[in-house]
Amino acid sequence: MDYLLQLASDPAVWVALITLIAMEVVLGIDNLIFISILTNKLPPAQRARGRRIGISLALILRLGLLGTVAIIVQLTEPVFSVFGHAFSWRDMILIAGGLFLVWKATKEIHHNVDHNAGGDMFESAKVTITFTAAIVQILMLDLVFSIDSIITAVGMTEHIPIMVIAVVVAVTVMLLAADPLARFIEANPTVVMLALGFLIMIGMTLIAEGFGAHVPKGYVYAAMAFSAGVEVLNMLARRRSRKGEPG
Template identity: 50%
Template sequence: MAFVELLADPHVWASFLALSAMEIVLGIDNVVFISVMVSRLPKEQQVAARRIGLLLAFVFRVIMLSFITWFIHMTMPIFSIGEYSFSWRDLVLLAGGLFLLMKGTREIHEGIEGDDQGTGAGPVTGSMTAAVLQIAVIDLVFSVDSIITAVGMADHIEVMIAAVVVAIAVMYLASGPVAGFIERHPTTKMLALSFLLLIGAALVADAFHFHIPRGYIYFAMAFSAGVELINVLASRKPRKANAPKVRRKSQPKD
């Protein structure tokens, strides 16, 4: 189908809008992970790391779309263990889920135990190379679900790439505010890390063909984020009742 015909087809526009919305929703996981990872870097490196991470997310998705015929075969079983059959997609999701569980657990442990305290190498002295490599790994995992969704919702690769571009643009706009909010409110970092554990568990479950509807996961994330936002707003209120009152000394009369 010619490009002009694609633009004139209302079904193409409908699939583009639906796929763009779905890709944006699926990108929430990516934004949370990137925001957590860049929070450990010095401020002068955080913007660059976010840009590199989102660029990698875009590149991985476009490369997979370019080899879409081969990519579809990633869902075909390659071996079985007992009653479970595993495809390349299952193995990627399993590895990514375990990585998120390991990374989330380690970050929570360091945040609570304070392993970095007193060493002069606090959480803002992480390696940019290590952060980018970890972002690249999880970008690859999230790209798998993203492209499988694209294949199921659109018939034209041009529509898929356009939807991916829109999703990455929204992720880019959202990643800065999300990372800034996490940096300004340290308690939200623990919440973000718990989201990573939740997403990691969902990916492992998917690898074993036990699908947890993403709507349940995103609702839980939205509800928790809403409660945390209320806590943040409530903590900003001046606590005049607890503030000590200073009494003025009476001036002596002449």
């Protein structure tokens, strides 16, 4: 208890907590986009449940990994080298997760644009998958994003209670934003393509990080924000056009 009171009275700890919460929320956006797109392919009655389970798994994985911080830190230690470049377990996990994300997003884009599949351009985006298959895929990406999230937390503070609070707050934000985001994506089919493009970019970033090429997150999220802004303008233009107003 004295330890917690000491932390609460330290202004530097509060600054670290606020910064870490912001970082964890931003990192959680990637996870949430994937969960929203995937659960929208489930039958309507199962979507909310799938999102809750997916986000709950993210919280459980993050808190579980926090309980093994010593092991998580060791994941960054080199395991083997190829052509003079050392790879750690974290690198291999990021590369595998990035490849899976690129493959999954590319497959979904193919479903969206393949007119031979029948229906209009976005009809195939509604193809359903089994609940178990959705949860397994969410679990795989939750693991990758959770490891990245916890390693980021370990790099920013040494206090476990601060990490726990930041993770719980970030996952709570994910939980609150999940249903509105999923409904927005479902109501605006063109946003699906943009979100899938984001997932490919995130996947390529994970692969690059795994190979030792650091990609500043600020550049990635700035590009995502710019693209999202352009899509918002397109949506407003389409809405005005439907109302018969001049563009």
